Structure formats: structure tokens, C-alpha cells
Amino acid sequence: MKRTTTKLFLQCGLGLAAVLGLLTCNTAKATLFWEADSSQGTSVFEALEKAPGNVSLVSDPLGQFGTVYRYDTWDDPAYDKERCESRGTRVNGSNFRLAYNNEYWIGWREMWNPMPTSGSWVAFWQMHGYGVTGQGAPLVLKCVNGDGNLYMQNGANGVDNLFWHVPFKTGVWQGFVVHVFLSTNPAVGYVELWYNGAKQTFNNGSQKLFCPTWDNVDGKWQDSYNLLKWGVYRSATLNGDGDASTFMSDAKIGTSYADVDPGIGGGGATLDTTGIYQIQNVASGLVLNQQGSLTNGSKITQWSSSSTSDNLRWKFIATDSGYYQINSVKSGKDAVVQSASTSSGAGIIQWTFGSAQNDQWKATLNSDGTYTFVNRHSGLVLEDPGSSTSTSTQMDQWTSNGGNNQKWRLIKQ
Numbered sequence: 001m002k003r004t005t006t007k008l009f010l011q012c013g014l015g016l017a018a019v020l021g022l023l024t025c026n027t028a029k030a031t032l033f034w035e036a037d038s039s040q041g042t043s044v045f046e047a048l049e050k051a052p053g054n055v056s057l058v059s060d061p062l063g064q065f066g067t068v069y070r071y072d073t074w075d076d077p078a079y080d081k082e083r084c085e086s087r088g089t090r091v092n093g094s095n096f097r098l099a100y101n102n103e104y105w106i107g108w109r110e111m112w113n114p115m116p117t118s119g120s121w122v123a124f125w126q127m128h129g130y131g132v133t134g135q136g137a138p139l140v141l142k143c144v145n146g147d148g149n150l151y152m153q154n155g156a157n158g159v160d161n162l163f164w165h166v167p168f169k170t171g172v173w174q175g176f177v178v179h180v181f182l183s184t185n186p187a188v189g190y191v192e193l194w195y196n197g198a199k200q201t202f203n204n205g206s207q208k209l210f211c212p213t214w215d216n217v218d219g220k221w222q223d224s225y226n227l228l229k230w231g232v233y234r235s236a237t238l239n240g241d242g243d244a245s246t247f248m249s250d251a252k253i254g255t256s257y258a259d260v261d262p263g264i265g266g267g268g269a270t271l272d273t274t275g276i277y278q279i280q281n282v283a284s285g286l287v288l289n290q291q292g293s294l295t296n297g298s299k300i301t302q303w304s305s306s307s308t309s310d311n312l313r314w315k316f317i318a319t320d321s322g323y324y325q326i327n328s329v330k331s332g333k334d335a336v337v338q339s340a341s342t343s344s345g346a347g348i349i350q351w352t353f354g355s356a357q358n359d360q361w362k363a364t365l366n367s368d369g370t371y372t373f374v375n376r377h378s379g380l381v382l383e384d385p386g387s388s389t390s391t392s393t394q395m396d397q398w399t400s401n402g403g404n405n406q407k408w409r410l411i412k413q
Contacts, residue, residue: 052079119145
């Protein structure tokens with residue numbers, strides 16, 4: 001950005017007091033312009049479009065991200081195109097508008113379930129133009145013609161370009177980060193995209209698409225503005241295809257990737273530090289067990305999830321750079337790699353939090369909704385050795401290989 005955060009806030013309608021309050025409350029995110037904070041409900045949006053539809057706050061159906069936004073629409077013969085979307089962004093009671101000739105980072109998590117897609121198109125996220133009749137949508141995340149793919153489209157100045165696609169998935173959280181420079185000039189405006197933590201290569205072979213990112217219907221960019229929209233908006237050909245629901249979490253606008261990182265993929269998943277969990281191994285179906293011990297050095301094994309004992313219950317304590325302590329509710333001690341070993345096969349024990357970093361783990365969210373935990377000191381992952389189903393087996397660390405014995409489900413208590 002060529003101008004300061006404070007100046008940008010003021011130009012977008014926020015008073016200085018509001019700006020200073022935001023910066024004081026969270027100095028680590030001084031460049032975070034807007035956030036879909038679920039504790040503020042739908043007041044973070046300018047408006048809701050429900051035709052027909054409902055926008056609500058619900059517990060994450062997968063138990064990963066606490067309270068999330070849910071958008072629902074359904075078949076209704078009174079409407080041609082069925083939609084349920086939030087439109088625009090607000091901070092401290094004032095509209096926040098993206099400014100022309102500026103760059104922004106926009107990140108969020110999204111999950112679709114259920115989502116009929118057999119019609120001509122379904123839009124899930126839009127950067128849509130307003131202000132003049134006939135404005136297009138410079139960026140749209142959508143499905144097209146039920147071909148099984150998720151697309152990103154540049155739709156400005158009457159031209160639609162589907163420039164990126166991946167297989168469309170339902171029932172799993174996915175992370176998106178869009179880096180955009182706003183301009184009507186196709187040689188100046190651009191978009192970059194990260195999907196599940198990985199920077200994407202577009203259909204033309206580039207990782208930065210130059211294109212108009214601000215529509216120019218009447219030749220005056222000053223008459224227009226872009227609003228961000230989340231939800232579901234589906235073509236008339238989908239009438240009669242049934243209910244559609246999308247879940248959105250932690251949408252943000254900032255000035256860097258770090259500001260808006262949704263925590264899915266290479267950057268490490270964002271874990272709920274307010275919840276209590278059983279941590280269940282996919283291969284064995286058993287959960288982490290510290291055996292009821294209050295002593296440093298006790299082995300971490302596994303046990304049936306049907307028990308409700310505190311020795312099977314864990315919480316996550318954030319440290320820094322996306323790492324967490326896996327902390328026992330029973331003992332207050334952490335799951336650590338014994339003797340700070342960097343060798344595959346080293347056992348997992350509990351110990352008081354220290355400085356060796358063998359007691360810190362980064363969580364990677366897998367495509368099936370499970371997690372892989374990577375130790376900060378060794379770079380190896382937490383596993384159930386040999387996919388054992390024995391309750392006496394001590395957990396260890398090993399080189400990541402994608403096996404089910406290295407995948408874990410979080411069961412919220």
C-alpha cells in the first residue's frame with residue numbers, strides 16, 4: 001500500500017476514534033481493515049440478500065472453527081434465481097469500501113454442504129461492481145454447468161474469463177486468499193490466488209493475472225465501487241434441485257498474506273484455543289491418552305473415545321508462528337517428543353512446557369477434514385506407530401507419509 005492504514009480507514013468512512021480503537025485492541029493486526037467476527041453477528045456486513053434465504057450463526061458442523069456463518073437457500077417458485085448472500089463490509093458501524101488504485105489481501109474459509117451444482121452456474125463469492133447500472137463482477141468464485149470443477153472468473157467490461165479451476169469439494173473446509181490490485185486498466189489491475197495455502201497457477205500458465213478488477217461501464221471509475229459478497233447465488237436452471245448451504249469462517253481484508261491467512265494448508269491450520277477435544281487417530285479409532293498421570297515423563301498412549309476421563313481430553317494453547325501446545329486437561333502438561341529427539345520412532349511423553357520447542361506442534365488440515373501435527377523441533381509428525389489398535393502402544397513421531405496413522409480427528413467435548 002502506498003498510504004498508511006489510518007489514511008485508508010479515514011478515506012473509507014471510518015472515524016479516527018474507531019481506527020485508534022481497532023489498532024489499540026489488536027496491535028498485532030494493525031493492517032487488518034475488516035474481519036467477519038462472528039461475535040458481532042451479521043452487523044459486519046452492509047446488507048443481506050435473502051431471496052429466499054437465511055443467514056445465521058451456527059457451530060461449525062465439523063467442530064473445527066467454533067461459531068461460523070451459515071447461508072441457506074432453497075427451491076421457491078416465486079424466485080427466478082435463488083440467492084442468499086451477505087453484501088459489503090462494515091467496521092464499527094461504518095461501511096468499509098475497497099479503494100480504487102489500491103491493493104488488498106482478502107482471505108476466508110468456506111465449506112459447502114449440500115450444494116447442487118448441475119445448473120448453468122452457482123456463485124459462492126463475488127467482488128461485484130455497484131454504482132452504475134450494468135456493473136459486472138470483476139471476480140467470482142463459482143461452479144459452471146455441473147462439470148465437477150470450482151472456477152474463478154474475471155467478469156468486467158462485459159467479458160467473462162474463467163481463468164482458474166480445481167475439483168469442487170463439499171463437506172470439507174477450504175481456504176482462499178485473493179491478492180488484488182484494483183484498476184479498470186487491464187494492464188494494471190491484477191489478481192493472485194492461494195488455495196489451501198498454495199499459490200495457484202492459472203489456466204494461462206501465470207500466477208498473476210493482469211485484468212480489469214474494477215468495472216468501467218460509463219468510462220468513469222469514480223461512479224463505481226466494489227462490494228464483497230459471500231453466500232450462494234444460483235441460476236434459474238437450478239430451480240427444483242433442492243437445498244443449498246454454504247458455511248463461511250474468518251473472512252478478512254488486510255495488507256499482507258499474514259493478515260488474512262485462513263490457516264488451511266502450508267501455513268498451518270488455525271485451531272480453536274477455547275475448546276476441549278479428544279484427539280482421535282484415524283487408523284486406530286482410539287484417542288490420545290496421558291494415562292491419568294501428573295508426572296513429567298509419562299507415556300502418551302491411546303484409549304477408547306467412549307470414555308469421558310480427563311486424561312483423554314486436551315486443549316490447544318497457541319505459541320507463535322502457527323504452533324500450539326497440545327495440553328492435557330488432566331495434568332496441565334504437554335505432549336512432547338522425548339529428549340527433544342529428531343529421530344523417527346522417538347516416543348511421545350508429557351512434560352512441563354519448556355524452551356526446546358519439542359512441545360510445540362503445527363496442525364495441517366487435510367482434504368478429508370483430519371489434521372496432521374508437525375513437531376516444531378524435529379519436523380516429524382505425530383503418529384500411531386504401525387497403525388496399532390492396542391491401548392498400551394506409545395505414540396511416536398515419524399517422517400510424514402500421508403498414512404491414516406498420522407491423521408487425527410478433533411472431537412469437541
